[in-house]
Amino acid sequence: MFRLCVLGVLTAGILLLGLRRAEAARVVLAPLDPHSVAFDTARSVSSHMAKAISSSGVDVWGESDVARAFRLDLREHLRMCAGDVFCLTELGTVLEAQRLIFGRLTSRPVSEREGNISYELRLSALDVRRAKIVETLVWRIEVARDQEDSETRVEDMAAAAARRLACPPDLRVAFFVEPSDAVVRVYGERFKLPPDGRDVPYWSGQYEMSFERRGYVPQALRLSFRRSGIVRRVEVLLEADPLFTEGRPDKPVELFSETSRRSGSGVSSLDVARASSAGSSATETGGSERLFRNPYPWAVAAAGVGMLTAGLVLRANAQADYNALAEDVRFLPGVTPSAEAARGVRSDALSSARTGTVLALVGVASVVGGLMWLAGDGGWFGTSHREGSEGPPDVSLRPRGQRPRPGSEWGGILSW
Known part of the structure; x- marks a missing residue:
């Protein structure tokens, strides 16, 4: 009986081995x-x-x-x-x-x-x-x-x-990356690290990996994994980027209030020189004082008023000439103008009326443009300028490459 059991076990093992080989x-x-x-x-x-x-x-x-x-x-x-x-x-x-x-x-x-x-x-x-x-x-x-x-x-x-x-995987690898939420990529493909830092099965070979996180200096490594019974350990420590800035500050930052760029002021030497000269030699001016500092918008508005007045006067004179001709009830030889003269007067009146209308419209546009130019210089759209400075006067200590918020710089509406 014992021999039969042993023979059965051996037969089953041979069959299983054959099946495994068939399924190779x-x-x-x-x-x-x-x-x-x-x-x-x-x-x-x-x-x-x-x-x-x-x-x-x-x-x-x-x-x-x-x-x-x-x-x-x-x-x-x-x-x-x-x-x-x-x-x-x-x-x-x-x-x-x-x-x-x-x-x-x-x-x-x-x-x-x-x-x-x-x-x-x-x-x-x-x-x-x-x-x-x-x-x-x-x-x-x-x-x-x-x-x-x-x-x-x-x-x-x-x-x-x-x-x-x-x-199938032929080794095990344990990754220890600091900071722990860094992004690991294998030949550009993202590799998810286990949250508890345990070792994971992997494959032998040559790999090029990158480790990166916002605010840190990225690292690129070329690793060689060989088949082994021990767990391979890969430790990567990313260094903080000393020039990294975490966005734009919510409140104004005084110049040189931070002793290190690691904290993130993001201001360049050119910005510091410009802001320092503006802060030492300039004073804040109100909107009413800035209205009379630039004569060009006033000239544009005045020219617009003149063109509007001239256009209205020209149109009124043309209408008067046409009305005077229209008052004649009947044609009297030697007293009223001839038909040819009447047509000439009417044509001149219509031409003068059109010219006056165009001139008046241009005058209105010039007046509106001059007023909006004055509004921009007066800071009525929420801007603030410093006297004696060029461009945006208040230096915002923002990181390099960050664009100013829309509406922070006024460039004027009309260009003359």
Whole structure:
């Protein structure tokens, strides 16, 4: 009886082992579709991806393996599927694959002056049995055109991405970042840190990570993770940015009231010199005194009044001439004007009336413009100027690059 039990256990173990081997994950890695990338570069990157997957003990098939075993052009079939999930699922079923990985490699210039190039790797993993895209990665890296290891960095990025999509995690990493709410990105993709700081499963490979938070100096690190039974610890301490300012202060700040820019005054030396000279030699003036300081709006308003008066007078005279002609009841030879003379008088009257109307309208516009100019100089729209200073007199101690609030500077309405 004991022998039968042992034999049954061994048989069950063999069957389970056979099932596990039958269910061994065959991963089909499709060649990358190059976009603005040399074909040889895309092929080299695909080769490194296959090596990275096979080094983790996963059965990976590439383009040449599929062509040799199934007599299929994998690249052509992927192009025919055009990203359709059902078509890709049928292709994966024919290839007896558990997972199909496909994607593209794109490059674009970042700066013509600096010569930097941005590479974008977009990979998707299709679970053939579930007929579903289970994960998609979009990783980016920026390299210099003349950098010696630029191609190596792209290959490392692709290899790490391939391991993540095709292989199980083979190590554990614990991140300790200060401040704790800093944003961590892996090849441009955001990586969420666990809130309690515990270690997380991860994949071996070369990674380029960035750590950043508002108000701190960002850091970029290149980390190498190898398969290991111990937990890898990554500690990053971000330094506070001494030039960072937390927005515009709600109340006025006296010059030199802060001894360090770390607290955030944000005022430049030019602003300090201008504000100091304005504060030492100028006095605040009221709105009534500022009305008579600029003669130009008064001249505009006076010219407008003159044009309005001239236009009204011209129109009144034209109307009087027309009325005098219209008073004649009947035509008397030698007494009343002839028909030709009457038409001439009426035409002149109409022309003078139109001229007077246009002149009066221009005069009204000039008067309104002059009054609004005076209103702007008088501070009637909530502005405040200092005598003897140029531009906005009260220096607002705001961070560099922050624009003034709308309405804080008056530039005038009319330009003469």
